[in-house]
Amino acid sequence: MVSSEFAMILVMTLAGVVFTLPTLIIPSLFAPKRRNPIKLQTFEAGQPPTGESRIHLIMQYYSYLIMFVIFDVTVMFLFAWGLAFTNIGIQSLVSLLPFLAVLLCPMAYALHLAGRRENW
Template sequence: MAEVTVGATHHVAADYFDGYSVVGLVAVVGVLFVAVAFGAGQLLRPTAPTPEKLLTYECGVDPVGEDWAHTQIRYYVYAFLYVIFAIDAIYLFPWATVFAADGFGGTTLVEMFVFIGFLAVGLLYAWKKGVLEWT
C-alpha cells in the first residue's frame, strides 16, 4: 500500500515539472526567435553611415541647447493614474464571472463595492490635491 502512494506522488511530481518544462521551452524558443531576428536584421540591412545620419534626431528639429531638459511631473502623474485605473478595470472582469456564479452574489457585490470605494477615495484625494488640473 505504501508503494502505491510513493508511486502516485512521484507521478504527480513528474506532471508538475512537465508543466514547467513546457514554459521553459517556450521561453527558450522566444529568446532564440528574437536573437535570430536581430541577427538577420544586422546581417541583411544596408549600412551607409554618414555624419548627417549619426546626428541626434528629434521630431525633425535639430537639437538646440543643453542635453538635459526638465519634464513636468504632471505627465507622469497622468500616466500613473491611467495605469492604476486600467489595471483595476482588469479586476472587474473576473468579478463579473464570480458574481454570476451561484452562492457568491451578495458577498461578491459587497467586496466589489469596497474595492471601487477605495478607488473612488484615491481619485477624490488626487482631485482635492489638484493633481488632475492641467494648468
C-alpha cells in the same frame, strides 16, 4: 520523469528563445557597419534639432497620469472579475477587496496632488 505541465512550460520557453534569437541576431549581420555622422544626429520630426535638448518637465498633469495608470489597472482587473463572477461566486469578492484597498492609497495620493496649487 518530467510532468506534462513542466514539459509544456519548457517547450514554450524553448520556442520563445528559438524564435526570438534570430530576430535579434539577423539584423546585426545585415546592418551597415560604418557610422554616418548624419545618421547619428538627433531626429526631431524631420527638422534639424534646435535649442536645448533638456527642458524642465512641467508637473501639471503628473497627478492625472498617476490616476490614469491606477484606474486603468483597476478597470482591467474589475472587468476580468466581472466576466468570471458567475463562475467563481461571491468568494472571489473576498480576494478582490484587498486589491482595491491597495489601489485606493495611491489614488488618494493622486487626488491630493491634483488639488495642490504648487503643481500649476
